[in-house]
Amino acid sequence: MRIAVTGRDGQVATALAEIGERTGAARGIEIIRLGRPELDLAEPGTVQAALAQTRPDAIVNAAAFTAVDLAETEAEAAFAVNAAGAGAVAAAARALSVPVIQLSTDYVFDGRKPSPYREDDPTGPVSIYGKSKLAGEQAVAAATPDHVILRTAWVYAPYGKNFVLTMLRLAETRDELRVVADQHGCPTYAPDIAEALIAVAANLLARPGDAGLRGIFHLTGAGEATWAQLAEETFALARQFGGSGARVTPITTAEYPTPARRPQNSRLDGTKLAQLHGVRLPDWRQSLARCVARLYGAA
Numbered sequence: 001m002r003i004a005v006t007g008r009d010g011q012v013a014t015a016l017a018e019i020g021e022r023t024g025a026a027r028g029i030e031i032i033r034l035g036r037p038e039l040d041l042a043e044p045g046t047v048q049a050a051l052a053q054t055r056p057d058a059i060v061n062a063a064a065f066t067a068v069d070l071a072e073t074e075a076e077a078a079f080a081v082n083a084a085g086a087g088a089v090a091a092a093a094r095a096l097s098v099p100v101i102q103l104s105t106d107y108v109f110d111g112r113k114p115s116p117y118r119e120d121d122p123t124g125p126v127s128i129y130g131k132s133k134l135a136g137e138q139a140v141a142a143a144t145p146d147h148v149i150l151r152t153a154w155v156y157a158p159y160g161k162n163f164v165l166t167m168l169r170l171a172e173t174r175d176e177l178r179v180v181a182d183q184h185g186c187p188t189y190a191p192d193i194a195e196a197l198i199a200v201a202a203n204l205l206a207r208p209g210d211a212g213l214r215g216i217f218h219l220t221g222a223g224e225a226t227w228a229q230l231a232e233e234t235f236a237l238a239r240q241f242g243g244s245g246a247r248v249t250p251i252t253t254a255e256y257p258t259p260a261r262r263p264q265n266s267r268l269d270g271t272k273l274a275q276l277h278g279v280r281l282p283d284w285r286q287s288l289a290r291c292v293a294r295l296y297g298a299a
């Protein structure tokens with residue numbers, strides 16, 4: 001199975017590439033990463049040719065404008081990549097007669113639901129990033145029926161830009177960190193997402209006409225946390241490996257003003273993916289332990 005993945009140096013694409021390098025030969029999986037300048041989602045003219053030359057069996061669109069706060073002032077750029085760009089990738093998949101898996105986000109919801117969101121719950125993004133990703137979902141669905149939209153959340157890895165690495169970096173110079181404790185979500189480990197993407201792609205290729213395997217699915221680490229709990233657990237693990245952590249002071253969203261609004265509740269219910277694709281991710285604490293162990297050279 002040859003999987004072409006966009007967003008070459010991002011967390012998810014990197015995690016997929018690692019699987020390809022470590023176990024791809026034994027498992028018959030080849031990962032081909034694409035990025036700028038040869039594939040630029042803001043330049044839709046580059047998309048089809050770049051993807052076609054990889055001769056993929058399936059395409060994963062992991063490229064996105066992910067700077068949530070910056071998107072508030074760069075809406076046009078965010079929409080170009082996350083909406084039009086995603087549509088261009090899906091159109092290329094259709095032209096190549098292969099399935100496309102589009103990564104999307106918990107930030108398509110407004111966060112007011114008191115329990116975890118299901119796939120058919122009404123969307124209502126409260127940020128430009130969320131709005132642009134929702135428009136991307138719609139563009140993908142309009143471009144090809146042979147798609148899966150995987151909404152994930154709070155992604156972290158031992159590399160790239162993410163909250164866990166930000167906390168560890170800030171703790172190097174500060175004894176105390178103030179972290180919001182009234183936003184609830186599901187931290188998700190990029191290498192877990194990568195394994196799930198491979199399983200979903202294999203299912204799509206095995207059952208080409210199965211509409212039940214297509215459409216929107218939620219994919220997050222099991223369990224739930226606040227950002228403050230995620231920071232605390234990160235520091236607890238870092239200390240186990242001889243590192244240092246900061247003291248976490250829980251604060252409210254109002255006490256940490258940001259340009260973009262974030263949903264208060266962005267927990268996603270992964271039941272549908274488990275039932276139809278047989279994919280369920282480990283608890284976020286287990287995966288965070290693997291991540292931090294790797295950062296400290298213990299894994």
Ligand SMILES: NC(=O)C1=CN([C@@H]2O[C@H](COP(=O)(O)OP(=O)(O)OC[C@H]3O[C@@H](n4cnc5c(N)ncnc54)[C@H](OP(=O)(O)O)[C@@H]3O)[C@@H](O)[C@H]2O)C=CC1
Pocket residue numbers: 006007008009010011012013035036039040041042043061062063064065066081103104105106133151152153154155156160161
């Ligand atoms: N990170 C998270 O917490 C979450 C992410 N997601 C979604 O998951 C997917 C993967 O996220 P993640 O791996 O964390 O993302 P990253 O932010 O780690 O990487 C995004 C990648 O997209 C690339 N990119 C940005 N603009 C363009 C463009 N115009 N053309 C081509 N490539 C571009 C970036 O390139 P460059 O390095 O050059 O900027 C980068 O390599 C995205 O769809 C994201 O919306 C969903 C929920 C949570």
Ligand SMILES: Cc1cn([C@H]2C[C@H](O)[C@@H](COP(=O)(O)OP(=O)(O)O[C@H]3O[C@@H](C)C(=O)[C@@H](O)[C@H]3O)O2)c(=O)[nH]c1=O
Pocket residue numbers: 066067068069105106107152153154155162163166177178179180183227256258262
């Ligand atoms: C750095 C920092 C952040 N925060 C808060 C701000 C915010 O409410 C929360 C998370 O901040 P970040 O900016 O790191 O995370 P953010 O960019 O909002 O993360 C999101 O990224 C996009 C791409 C997604 O799709 C989402 O699922 C989600 O992962 O933590 C603190 O309370 N204290 C701090 O010291």
